[in-house]
Amino acid sequence: MHHDTLHAIASVLIDxxxxxxxxxxxxxxxxxxxxxxxxxxxxxxxAALGWTIAPELPSHWKGxxxxxxxxxxxxxxxxxxxxxxPGRLSVRDFHRLGIEIEVAFRxxxxxxxxxxxxxGTHDAVALxxxxxxxxxxxxxxxxxxxxxxxxxxxxDLQSNGALVVGxxxxxxxxDWTAQTAVLQIDGREVGRYxxxxxxxxxxxxxxxxxxxxxxRQGQLAAGSVLTTGSWCGMVWLEGPxxxxxxxxxxxxxxxxxx
Numbered sequence: 001m002h003h004d005t006l007h008a009i010a011s012v013l014i015d016x017x018x019x020x021x022x023x024x025x026x027x028x029x030x031x032x033x034x035x036x037x038x039x040x041x042x043x044x045x046x047a048a049l050g051w052t053i054a055p056e057l058p059s060h061w062k063g064x065x066x067x068x069x070x071x072x073x074x075x076x077x078x079x080x081x082x083x084x085x086p087g088r089l090s091v092r093d094f095h096r097l098g099i100e101i102e103v104a105f106r107x108x109x110x111x112x113x114x115x116x117x118x119x120g121t122h123d124a125v126a127l128x129x130x131x132x133x134x135x136x137x138x139x140x141x142x143x144x145x146x147x148x149x150x151x152x153x154x155x156d157l158q159s160n161g162a163l164v165v166g167x168x169x170x171x172x173x174x175d176w177t178a179q180t181a182v183l184q185i186d187g188r189e190v191g192r193y194x195x196x197x198x199x200x201x202x203x204x205x206x207x208x209x210x211x212x213x214x215x216r217q218g219q220l221a222a223g224s225v226l227t228t229g230s231w232c233g234m235v236w237l238e239g240p241x242x243x244x245x246x247x248x249x250x251x252x253x254x255x256x257x258x
Contacts, residue, residue, distance in 0.1 A: 005028070005031065006037055006040050006041055006044070007044065008027075008028075009028060009041050009152070009155055010040075010041045010044035010045050010048070010155075012024070013041065013045050013141050013155070013156055014044075014045055014048045014049065016141040016142075017045070017049060017141065018049075020093075022095050022140065022141055022142060022143040022145075023141055023142055023143060024142075024143050025142040025143060025144050025148045025149070025152050026144075028149075028152060029144075029148075029149055029152070033149075033151035033152070033155065034151070035071075035073050035151070035154065037151070037155070038073075038151055038154040038155040039216065041155040042075060042076065042155070042157060045157075046076070046078065049078070051078040051079060051080070053076070053079065055217040055218050055219050055220070055221065056110075056219070056221055057221055058107075058221045058222065058223030058224045058225070059076055059077075059213075059220075059221065059224045059225075060076070060077040060079070060082045060163060060165075060224070060225045060227070061074050061075065061076050061077060061209060061213065061224070061225065061226045061227070062074065062075045062077055062136070062157070062158050062160050062163070062226075062227055063205045063208075063209055063226050063227070063228055063229070064158060064205075064229050065199070065205060066198075066199075067199055068199050068200065068201065068204040068205075071208070072204075072205040072208040072209070072212075073154055073158065074158075074208075074209060074212050074213070075154070075157040075158040075160060076213075077157065077160055077163055078157075081160070081161065081162040081163065082162070082163045082164075082165065083162065083163070083164050083165070084164070084165055084166075085133075085135075085164050085165060085166040085167070085252070085253040085254050085255070086164075086253075086254040086255070086256065087135070087162070087164030087253075087254070087255045087256070088255075088256045088258065089137065089162055089255065089256075089257055089258075090257070090258055091239055091240055091257050091258070094137065094139045094161050094162075095139055095140055095141070095145065096138070096139050096140055096145055096146075096161075096236070097137065097139070097236065097237035097238070097239070097241075097257065098137065098138030098139070098146075098159075098161075098234045098235070098236055098237075099135065099136070099137065099138070099183070099185075099232070099234070099235045099236075099237060099243055099255075100135070100136040100138060100229075100230030100231075100232060100233075100234060100235075101133070101134070101135055101136075101181055101183050101230065101231050101232050101245035101247075101253075102133070102134045102135075102136060102202075102227045102228055102229055102230055102231065103131055103132070103133060103134070103197075103202050103227075103228055103231075103247060103250060104131065104132050104133075104134045104165060104225050104226060104227040104228065105128045105130070105131050105171065105202075105203065105206065105225070105226050105228065106128060106129055106130040106131070106132070106168060106223060106224070106225050107127060107128060107129075107220060107221070107222055107223060107224045107225070107226075108127055108128060108129035108130075108222060109127060109222045110219055110220070110221055110222050111127060111210055111214060111219060111220045112214060112218070112219045113214050113215075113218065113219075116210060116211065116214055124206045124207040124210055125171075125203050125206055127210070128171050128203075128206065129170065129171055130168040130169060130170055130171055131168070131169060131171050131250060131251075132165050132166045132167060132168045132169065132225075132250075132251055132253070133166040133245050133246070133247045133250055133251045133252050133253040134163055134164060134165050134166065134227045134245075134253055135163070135164040135243055135245050135253045135254075135255045136160065136161075136162070136163050136164075136227060136230070137160075137161040137162040137163070137164075137255065137257075138159050138160065138161055138234065139159065139160070139161030139162075140153070140156065140159050141156045142156060146159075146234075163227060164253050164254070164255045165225065165227075165253065166245075166251045166252055166253035166254075167251055168251075169250060169251055174249075174250075176195060176197060176200060176201050176202065177194075177195040177200070178194065178195060179194065179195060179197075179247065179248070179249075179250075180192065180193070180194045180247070180248045181193045181194075181196065181231040181232065181245065181246070181247045181248075182244075182245070182246045182247075182248075183232050183235065183243070183244070183245055184243070184244040184245075184246070185235075185237070185241050185242070185243055185244075186241055186242050187242070187244075190235065191232050191235070193231045193232055196231040196232070197228070197229060197231055198229060198230070199229065202228035202229060203228070205226070205228065206226065209226050231247075237257065239257075240257050240258050241256075241257050242254065242255070242256050242257075243255040243256075243257070
C-alpha cells in the first residue's frame with residue numbers, strides 16, 4: 001500500500017483520538033488493505049501519541065481470528081488504556097461501549113528470534129506462566145463504528161477502547177469446552193457461557209502471537225500479555241454501569257464505567 005494512503009489513515013485516527021470526534025472512513029472504504037498495512041498504521045499512531053513501548057519492556061496485546069486454522073491478527077494496546085481490576089473509566093472518553101469478557105495469558109520469559117528458531121512454536125504454551133480474566137471495552141474511532149470495513153477496524157487497534165486485567169493465577173490445563181464464564185452488569189447476571197470461546201481453545205493463537213511480536217520488534221519481553229477473544233460476543237452498554245466477569249476456577253475482573 002502506498003505510504004501516503006497509510007499516513008492519511010493514521011492521521012485521521014490520531015485526530016480522532018485527540019479530539020474525541022470519530023473519523024470518516026468513507027474515503028478508504030473500498031481501499032484494499034493488508035494486515036501489514038494496518039500494523040504500519042498502528043506504529044504511526046503509537047509514535048504520535050506516545051504509546052510506543054521499548055521491546056525490552058512488557059506489553060499488552062489483543063489477538064483474534066475466525067478459526068484455529070486461520071491467520072490471527074494482533075494489536076499492541078496502549079499502556080494508558082490498560083488497567084488492573086477493579087478498573088474505572090469514564091463513558092465520556094468513548095464513542096461506543098461494547099463489552100467482551102476474555103482470558104489473557106502472560107509470558108514467563110523473554111522470547112527472541114533465536115529462541116523461536118531453536119524451539120519452533122509447537123511448545124509455545126510452555127512459555128506462559130499465568131492467566132487472568134479480562135474485560136475489554138470495545139470502541140470505534142470510525143464514524144461507521146462496527147460497520148466500517150474489517151481492515152480499517154484492524155488499523156484502529158482492532159477497535160480496542162480499554163482493557164481491564166484481573167489477578168493472575170498460575171497457568172494450568174483447562175478443559176475449555178467445560179469452562180464457564182459469567183457476565184454481570186450492575187449486579188445482575190446477563191449471561192452465562194460454557195465453552196463459548198469462538199475458536200474453542202483461546203490458546204490457539206499463542207504461537208502466531210510470539211512470531212508476530214518478535215518479527216516486528218526483535219523480542220517479546222517477559223510479563224507481556226495476550227488477551228484472546230470474547231466469550232460473550234459483544235454486549236452493548238448505553239451508559240454508566242458496573243461490569244463483572246467471572247471465569248470459574250480462573251478468576252474475575254471488574255470495570256466501573258462512570
